[in-house]
Amino acid sequence: MSQTPQPAEPTPVAESSAPHQRSDLEELADHDAEPQLQRHLTNRHVQLIAIGGAIGTGLFMGSGKTISLAGPGVLVVYAVIGAFLFLVMRALGEVLLSNLSYKSFADVAHDLIGPWAGFFVGWTYYVCWLVTAVAEVIVITGYVGYWWPTLPLWVTPVVTVALLFSLNLATVKAFGEIEFWFSIIKIVAIVALVVVGVIMVLRGFTAPNGARAQVSNIWAGGLLPNGLKGFFGAFQIAIFAFVGTELVGTAAAEAKDPEVTLPRAINAIPMRIVLFYLGALAAIMAVTPWREINPEKSPFVSMFALAGLGVAASVVNFVVLTAAASSANSGVYSTSRMLFGLSWADNAPHVFRRLTARSVPGISLIVTCVSLLASIPLLYTSESIIDAFTTVTTVASVLFIFVWCVIVISYLRFLTLRPELHRASAFRLPGQRVAAWLCLVFFAFVIWTLTQAHDTRVAVFVSPLWLVALGVAWVVHSRRLAGQEQQS
Numbered sequence: 001m002s003q004t005p006q007p008a009e010p011t012p013v014a015e016s017s018a019p020h021q022r023s024d025l026e027e028l029a030d031h032d033a034e035p036q037l038q039r040h041l042t043n044r045h046v047q048l049i050a051i052g053g054a055i056g057t058g059l060f061m062g063s064g065k066t067i068s069l070a071g072p073g074v075l076v077v078y079a080v081i082g083a084f085l086f087l088v089m090r091a092l093g094e095v096l097l098s099n100l101s102y103k104s105f106a107d108v109a110h111d112l113i114g115p116w117a118g119f120f121v122g123w124t125y126y127v128c129w130l131v132t133a134v135a136e137v138i139v140i141t142g143y144v145g146y147w148w149p150t151l152p153l154w155v156t157p158v159v160t161v162a163l164l165f166s167l168n169l170a171t172v173k174a175f176g177e178i179e180f181w182f183s184i185i186k187i188v189a190i191v192a193l194v195v196v197g198v199i200m201v202l203r204g205f206t207a208p209n210g211a212r213a214q215v216s217n218i219w220a221g222g223l224l225p226n227g228l229k230g231f232f233g234a235f236q237i238a239i240f241a242f243v244g245t246e247l248v249g250t251a252a253a254e255a256k257d258p259e260v261t262l263p264r265a266i267n268a269i270p271m272r273i274v275l276f277y278l279g280a281l282a283a284i285m286a287v288t289p290w291r292e293i294n295p296e297k298s299p300f301v302s303m304f305a306l307a308g309l310g311v312a313a314s315v316v317n318f319v320v321l322t323a324a325a326s327s328a329n330s331g332v333y334s335t336s337r338m339l340f341g342l343s344w345a346d347n348a349p350h351v352f353r354r355l356t357a358r359s360v361p362g363i364s365l366i367v368t369c370v371s372l373l374a375s376i377p378l379l380y381t382s383e384s385i386i387d388a389f390t391t392v393t394t395v396a397s398v399l400f401i402f403v404w405c406v407i408v409i410s411y412l413r414f415l416t417l418r419p420e421l422h423r424a425s426a427f428r429l430p431g432q433r434v435a436a437w438l439c440l441v442f443f444a445f446v447i448w449t450l451t452q453a454h455d456t457r458v459a460v461f462v463s464p465l466w467l468v469a470l471g472v473a474w475v476v477h478s479r480r481l482a483g484q485e486q487q488s
Helices: 024-031 043-054 057-098 105-112 115-147 155-170 172-202 215-219 227-241 247-254 258-267 269-287 299-306 312-344 362-372 375-381 385-417 419-424 432-450 454-487
Strands: none
Touching (some): 057 215, 057 227, 057 419, 105 115, 105 312, 115 362, 115 385, 115 454, 155 172, 155 312, 155 375, 172 299, 172 312, 227 385, 258 269, 312 362, 385 419, 385 454, 432 454
């Protein structure tokens, strides 16, 4: 059977003449005849997957609450989070492009930190996206109920899971096409919001309550009208809106010309955050003074309604339904690929290595889709759909932060173990070690903000139990592997 890859030792290599040391993942690929994932995602697929990953339901539904907490400072909150996640993605991009044998950042952690790190980050990321996908199926059920309130709760999850399974079973190109159009819908909705906002400001629109649309509404009351408490509180909600930004790293394993498409997708993240997050929030606050924005309602619905669009509720309901479906689709894609990668690192049963005739990890896909049906008992046992959604997403946020931290730590190890590859890289992280350490400090700050509210505080304290369970599982797993090696 395949041996567990060990982290490569640093070997001094001349920058221009000598070939780089082959990693264990490359050796593993040579010794195994199993079919591999195919690079069928084109540049437009990767670009739109990156956009879709950076635009979540948190923007459409959670932005009202972040605005009410931070006021105009909400623009700083989203800009800061976006800036640090851009640095994380640059670090991940540099490492991924140094070795195209990496299937995911679990492979990166395995190779650069150690087998235990690959085990921890792989299974944590799997659970992250599985939990997120379950949450999105719950959200989809709620939005479908807007149109068909009498529909039994179990019907929507079953239909959604069956649809996601069929779409992902086809080919990776089919996944790319679906994400392409899902992202187009979200982009059109946000651009429409910004355009409508600009028109309302230019025309001097006056709301029924007498509030006039004007640019000065954006900074009315100062940058931090609710003080640092409100500013820090906004981080608790906004951080989940950026979950999925790292998806472009997972898609890199199936992208054509990753040396071109991956840098393009990552470098475009800042501009997309400015346009889709800051642009939309600025348009909302220009039309409606931030103090009058209802934190319990989608500001998108409220603004379109003010503009006299009677179908605003239905349109935004459809857009958010699409955003949730996009996230669930991404969850199915990423978790099935993560199981595939874990199995090749001997951290999951080898049955998950099996690919269909269309180079899709079929067994992994089946397990993931069946797991999504856990949304059904949650729907029936929770007091409301929003309670069920909150329960699962708070834990997911903390675990995603753990994954982002491991990506950064892997980059720091890359600088130490593979300095020759770093010097040869054409896609380096700006700031290098300093930027990486700043990212880790920032994530520690975000974890601290999560301890300041009761619902998120519980998630912070519960999440370490998952890491303890993984630690126990790793001890058992490593001993089993050691016993098999002795027998062989």
